[in-house]
Amino acid sequence: MQTFTLETGSFRDPESRIFYAGDSVYRALSREGLEDFEALSASGLLDDERIVRTERVQEDGLPELLPTETAGVLRHELIPFVSYPYEWSFSMLKDAALLQLDLLLAALDRELILKDSSPYNVQFKGARARFVDVGSFERLRQGEPWVGYRQFCMLYLYPLLLQAVKGVPFQAWLRGSIDGITPAQMRGVMSFRDRFRRGLFLNVFAHARLERRYAAKGGEVREEVKRAGFRKELIVANVRKMRKLVTRLEWDPPQGVWVQYGERNSYTDEDAARKDEFVRKVAGSRRWRLAWDIGCNTGRYSRIAAEGADHVVAVDADQGPVELLYRELRDAGDERILPLTMNLADPSPGLGWRGLERKSLPDRGRPDLVLALALVHHIAISANVPVKELVDWLAGLGCSLVIEFPTREDPMVKTLLAPKREGLHPDYELSFFERCLHEAFVVERSERLRSGTRVLYFARPKRA
Amino acid sequence: MTTLLAYLDPGSGSMILQILAGGLAAVAVTAKLYWRRLMRFLRIRKDDPEAETAGKADSA
Numbered sequence: 001m002q003t004f005t006l007e008t009g010s011f012r013d014p015e016s017r018i019f020y021a022g023d024s025v026y027r028a029l030s031r032e033g034l035e036d037f038e039a040l041s042a043s044g045l046l047d048d049e050r051i052v053r054t055e056r057v058q059e060d061g062l063p064e065l066l067p068t069e070t071a072g073v074l075r076h077e078l079i080p081f082v083s084y085p086y087e088w089s090f091s092m093l094k095d096a097a098l099l100q101l102d103l104l105l106a107a108l109d110r111e112l113i114l115k116d117s118s119p120y121n122v123q124f125k126g127a128r129a130r131f132v133d134v135g136s137f138e139r140l141r142q143g144e145p146w147v148g149y150r151q152f153c154m155l156y157l158y159p160l161l162l163q164a165v166k167g168v169p170f171q172a173w174l175r176g177s178i179d180g181i182t183p184a185q186m187r188g189v190m191s192f193r194d195r196f197r198r199g200l201f202l203n204v205f206a207h208a209r210l211e212r213r214y215a216a217k218g219g220e221v222r223e224e225v226k227r228a229g230f231r232k233e234l235i236v237a238n239v240r241k242m243r244k245l246v247t248r249l250e251w252d253p254p255q256g257v258w259v260q261y262g263e264r265n266s267y268t269d270e271d272a273a274r275k276d277e278f279v280r281k282v283a284g285s286r287r288w289r290l291a292w293d294i295g296c297n298t299g300r301y302s303r304i305a306a307e308g309a310d311h312v313v314a315v316d317a318d319q320g321p322v323e324l325l326y327r328e329l330r331d332a333g334d335e336r337i338l339p340l341t342m343n344l345a346d347p348s349p350g351l352g353w354r355g356l357e358r359k360s361l362p363d364r365g366r367p368d369l370v371l372a373l374a375l376v377h378h379i380a381i382s383a384n385v386p387v388k389e390l391v392d393w394l395a396g397l398g399c400s401l402v403i404e405f406p407t408r409e410d411p412m413v414k415t416l417l418a419p420k421r422e423g424l425h426p427d428y429e430l431s432f433f434e435r436c437l438h439e440a441f442v443v444e445r446s447e448r449l450r451s452g453t454r455v456l457y458f459a460r461p462k463r464a
Numbered sequence: 465m466t467t468l469l470a471y472l473d474p475g476s477g478s479m480i481l482q483i484l485a486g487g488l489a490a491v492a493v494t495a496k497l498y499w500r501r502l503m504r505f506l507r508i509r510k511d512d513p514e515a516e517t518a519g520k521a522d523s524a
Contacts, residue, residue: 146474146482148472149474209477218473222479227496227500228496233489234486241487
């Protein structure tokens with residue numbers, strides 16, 4: 001095999017390890033892992049379209065990839081852009097949770113089980129959830145409990161509860177804690193009356209209490225449970241109950257002006273049409289591999305970009321519009337636009353072991369086109385990022401750029417500047433912005449919208 | 465019986481909880497689990513000799 005790169009985020013399971021070679025993604029399996037894979041393959045479940053497409057390949061001359069000898073290699077379908085639960089909106093995490101539970105039920109039906117319950121095992125191809133950790137399936141061992149139950153609570157159920165019951169966004173917590181929310185922590189944010197909510201008494205209150213009580217008795221309890229005979233029916237009953245509980249959890253974005261209309265409100269119809277046309281012309285000028293629509297709001301321009309791009313990553317700091325965009329795309333079966341929520345003034349860093357287990361945004365695939373529409377003023381004024389630094393960051397991505405600059409006279413800019421001291425943000429000027437843009441990019445085209453306060457630019461990288 | 469190979473700690477409290485949460489499906493397991501505890505508590509049976517040998521076989 002030619003040169004290969006180990007996936008730095010796939011070391012936790014000793015039976016399987018992801019690596020890349022050429023344009024493909026592979027999985028090395030231990031003897032035990034291979035036997036589990038063969039059982040999965042024979043069960044027919046591997047053909048389920050919710051599971052990433054996988055085939056067995058013959059590869060020789062592999063160096064040491066696992067703690068034990070590599071017994072087999074699989075090749076997986078490539079996911080266009082990797083995303084993490086702390087970048088997903090509520091319904092994305094909920095759909096991933098339901099996928100996890102449905103596959104677990106399907107596995108149990110075939111005398112298999114999923115050995116863990118991590119949302120990092122789910123990826124989105126556009127707005128379609130795919131289960132990517134084929135190595136998570138293993139043969140069911142009689143007497144064993146649902147090992148992944150605790151992890152399911154910590155990384156799926158509790159974050160969803162936090163949002164649905166408490167109205168607190170889960171993303172910051174998941175980004176701050178790679179293993180999720182512990183039962184004791186979740187218990188801590190619950191109020192007295194929450195114990196009467198369906199499913200919460202057992203999964204949060206009793207769970208936290210039992211965990212404290214049996215903290216030091218791991219091996220003992222395990223033996224006891226095994227001897228009492230933990231049957232498959234019990235796991236099935238618990239998974240079904242969990243599924244019911246997760247299905248009932250709901251969250252809707254607040255009915256704000258932002259969500260309903262976005263900034264389109266500050267455009268006249270004619271301006272909106274001209275902006276559409278500007279973006280459409282760029283999108284159609286060549287075939288783009290990966291476009292980022294940063295500050296995507298309701299995804300209007302992500303959809304236009306998708307006319308000329310293989311894949312679009314649509315990012316917005318506000319979870320509300322991302323949630324609505326995801327629902328629409330999911331219901332339409334879209335596989336090309338991936339909606340994510342993230343503050344671009346504080347984008348996802350490298351996290352986990354050595355800061356390499358979860359990758360930063362640009363490390364997961366550089367775009368060849370970036371749309372930054374109705375964004376500059378938010379980053380420069382609200383987040384105080386100097387205009388030149390923002391332009392230089394974009395240039396550092398090495399991509400073509402469609403960028404919109406709302407002038408100081410723009411109503412939205414005025415609103416953002418209003419609470420600030422007079423004279424702040426002297427760099428937020430059209431002429432200075434243009435100078436920065438010309439220094440870092442080759443500006444191909446620009447257009448001032450009829451209202452006069454918004455200017456659009458299409459620029460390509462200097463070195464290309 | 466094979467030793468458990470799970471790389472993830474299922475959590476002892478979490479295992480007990482699954483038995484409590486299992487409802488009807490869990491009745492038999494719960495009964496067995498607590499019957500054994502009761503027997504031990506009453507000192508009618510000190511330990512399960514069967515499990516002891518199984519445990520030894522596991523660690524061998």
